Amino acid sequence: MSMSSAETAYAMSTKTKLRLWLRLLKVTRSVENDIREKLRVEFDSTLPRFDVLAALYQFPKGLRMSELSGLLKVSNGNVTGIVDRLVKDGLIIRTPVPGDRRALRVRLTKRGEEEFALQAAAHEQWIDDLLSDVSMNEAENMISSFDRILVEMHGTKSEEA
Incomplete structure (x- = not known):
């Protein structure tokens, strides 16, 4: 039994959209891998560190750890390890949240703001070059x-x- 022209068009459309999805994945992974390598080579950093700095840059007064992990859509455990290293490197600081002994707020230090500004400018140029x-x-x-x-x-x- 042969397909009608409408069925054939639908099948072709479906296959084309599947090809689009696969191409989106391939391009996204390629760009992400390139950015990861450039961050490593040029800044001795990682994409997750960049993402934390970028999130905190948007919130100069800082974020609670739970807000940061929610914004980044990763677990608190993943964020904690990154934050620990960024604190050690002097790029962010932790401060207690008034009225909540268990909560901590993290924000960029001046050095963190300066470092993120350098990385963000490079990141923007890398994306411009890649695209x-x-x-x-x-x-x-x-x-x-x-x-x-x-x-x-x-x-x-x-x-x-």
């Missing part, structure tokens, strides 16, 4: 498409960088 063949119009169209997908899935757009 240099993508025009501004293409990038805007992709962002719109991905935002539509996110709204459909979760009822909200992506968080802007």
Whole structure:
């Protein structure tokens, strides 16, 4: 039994979307691996450290550890190890939360702000270089498409960088 033209078009559309998904994964992993390597080589750092610094940079008054792990969508245990090393390196400090003896707030030190600013500028340039063949119009169209997908899935757009 042969497929109708509508069934054939649907099957082709489905396969094309699957190819798109696989290509998105491949590109994302390639870009992430490149960024990880550049952070390691140029800053002797890691992507998780960069992510913690970036999150804290957005909140100058700091975040409770639970807020930080929620924002980064990782466990408290994962964040604690990274925070311990960043405190040791003098990039962030822990302070008690008034009225809650168990809670700690973490925030960037001046040195942490300066270090993150250097890393963020380099990161932005790396992304620009990696995506240099993508025009501004293409990038805007992709962002719109991905935002539509996110709204459909979760009822909200992506968080802007």
